[in-house]
Amino acid sequence: MNKCIFLDRDGVLNRERGDYTFQLQDFEVLPGVSECLASFKKHGFLLIVVTNQAGISKGLYSTQMMNACHLKLQKEVNYAIDDIFYCRWHPSVSKSLSRKPQTLMFEKACALYNIDCHQSWMIGDRPGDIEAGISMALRTILIDPEKKMNDTPAHYIATDLHEANRIIISGQD
């Protein structure tokens, strides 16, 4: 079986703008993300992004615009990401089992990539990311740059992906 790092997108890989990010010029990959992802790959992890994209069902942007952002992301990280799962649904439109904190995106990924959750991790910056990760029996890291979310069930808290990388890799050897 494979081990995997599930990654939320905004606030983990690219800058969280406090709003939907769908314009290429707004999609800013955070410093050092490429190096962190390369390090995870070197240690044998699959890298899978799981992202809520309810702006699509709200009609704010198209899947094509989202895909253009994801191509920009992949180019900037040397195509290190193995797959990207997204959920287009907003709760006002559809009660999707995919939208985090629900877990269907993770379950599909596990089935497609033969993932062992007990060797795998979820890294995200919102409570819903952590809740989904815990539901899947993943170890979880909350990205909290200002360390202000004290009341989190996450296994670890990190300021950025660099610190998350250190936490995970230090336990691998």
Ligand SMILES: [Mg+2]
């Ligand atoms: Mg996020």
